Amino acid sequence: MVRERRKVAxxxxxTAIAVGVLCALLATVLAILYAVPELQPLSTFTAMAxxxxxxxxxxxGMAVLGILIGGRGLQRLxxxxxxxxxxxxxxxxxxxxxxxxxxSASEQxxxxxxxxxxxxxxxxxxxxxxxxxxxxxxxILIEVDDAFLAAPTVRDALAAHTHRVGRSVPGEAxxxxxxxxxxxxxxxxxxxxPGRFDQYLxxxxxxxxxxxxTLAAVHTINMLTGGRAWDDEAAALARALAPHRGxxxxxxxxxxxxxxxxxxxxxxxxxxxxxxxxxxxxWVPTYDAGLAPRVAFVAIDHAVTSPSVRVTRFxxxxxxxxDHRAISFTAQRV
Numbered sequence: 001m002v003r004e005r006r007k008v009a010x011x012x013x014x015t016a017i018a019v020g021v022l023c024a025l026l027a028t029v030l031a032i033l034y035a036v037p038e039l040q041p042l043s044t045f046t047a048m049a050x051x052x053x054x055x056x057x058x059x060x061g062m063a064v065l066g067i068l069i070g071g072r073g074l075q076r077l078x079x080x081x082x083x084x085x086x087x088x089x090x091x092x093x094x095x096x097x098x099x100x101x102x103x104s105a106s107e108q109x110x111x112x113x114x115x116x117x118x119x120x121x122x123x124x125x126x127x128x129x130x131x132x133x134x135x136x137x138x139x140i141l142i143e144v145d146d147a148f149l150a151a152p153t154v155r156d157a158l159a160a161h162t163h164r165v166g167r168s169v170p171g172e173a174x175x176x177x178x179x180x181x182x183x184x185x186x187x188x189x190x191x192x193x194p195g196r197f198d199q200y201l202x203x204x205x206x207x208x209x210x211x212x213x214t215l216a217a218v219h220t221i222n223m224l225t226g227g228r229a230w231d232d233e234a235a236a237l238a239r240a241l242a243p244h245r246g247x248x249x250x251x252x253x254x255x256x257x258x259x260x261x262x263x264x265x266x267x268x269x270x271x272x273x274x275x276x277x278x279x280x281x282x283w284v285p286t287y288d289a290g291l292a293p294r295v296a297f298v299a300i301d302h303a304v305t306s307p308s309v310r311v312t313r314f315x316x317x318x319x320x321x322x323d324h325r326a327i328s329f330t331a332q333r334v
Contacts, residue, residue, distance in 0.1 A: 013069070013072065016067075023063040024060070027060045041227035044224060050260065067082065112136055112139075113139045113327070115319060115326035116324035118321065127153075130317045142253060146170050166198060176197060185206070187204060196233065199219060216249065220234060221256060234257065246306070250309060257300055267304055274304065286327060296316070296324075296325050302327070305331055
């Protein structure tokens with residue numbers, strides 16, 4: 001009886017160590033993709049895998065736990081590398097640390113609401129309610145069609161947003177390339193941004209009309225088109241935004257990349273800022289990939305700003321019918 005218990009305990013310890021080692025190997029791959037971001041666009045697989053970099057903290061934690069449970073004697077020394085990497089990964093996750101938001105500036109900021117509607121499949125009533133609750137100055141609707149815009153609840157919610165740039169498609173024809181920007185403030189179309197989908201650069205009149213904003217509404221391609229194409233489009237976007245970094249610039253929409261991935265890191269290297277981190281929003285994933293309705297697991301919808309702008313409020317809103325959460329934020333000049 002005692003011998004049988006020992007066998008069971010020994011088997012349990014071996015299993016725990018095996019799980020710990022496997023988690024450490026997975027976490028090592030994610031750490032390499034973070035430390036050498038140039039590897040991410042090598043293939044669709046590496047690009048997709050890099051989206052899981054934030055979960056490296058959990059993988060290292062499981063590695064530590066597995067070795068702690070299963071290790072005996074000198075085997076416990078195996079704890080040192082994953083424990084060190086757990087601390088390092090926690091540091092890498094700093095953009096997700098919830099912190100107190102910065103104090104609001106004296107001027108009235110610009111309120112923005114952005115939602116990927118998944119070919120117009122988002123529930124119109126729920127989206128309209130979210131827009132009314134956010135009371136935004138500017139609304140960005142991605143993958144929008146005429147039928148969605150014609151829904152009475154949406155029409156009413158956007159009644160005051162009479163200034164518009166963009167296009168939708170007739171009827172309910174799915175077209176992921178469409179985008180509509182609707183604003184209560186006057187808009188000036190400054191040009192189109194490079195990319196496969198519709199992306200616009202617009203001037204938005206400020207509440208002080210002498211101080212306009214520059215808004216880039218983006219929807220970049222995902223890595224399923226190929227890692228290189230995904231990164232090349234992001235590089236083109238970063239180049240197009242470069243002349244506007246010196247002013248009050250807001251870049252918002254569906255970037256199809258997490259903050260650790262190469263496309264977003266191109267923007268950070270260019271001196272742009274992560275609005276969710278500036279607002280102290282913490283972990284705010286926006287995409288569920290249709291795997292679990294309304295349960296998002298990666299953050300690919302962002303608010304990005306130039307150095308002269310800070311996001312002071314950033315929240316996400318679940319919308320039935322779409323695989324993205326909407327983002328709602330306030331940006332202010334500093």
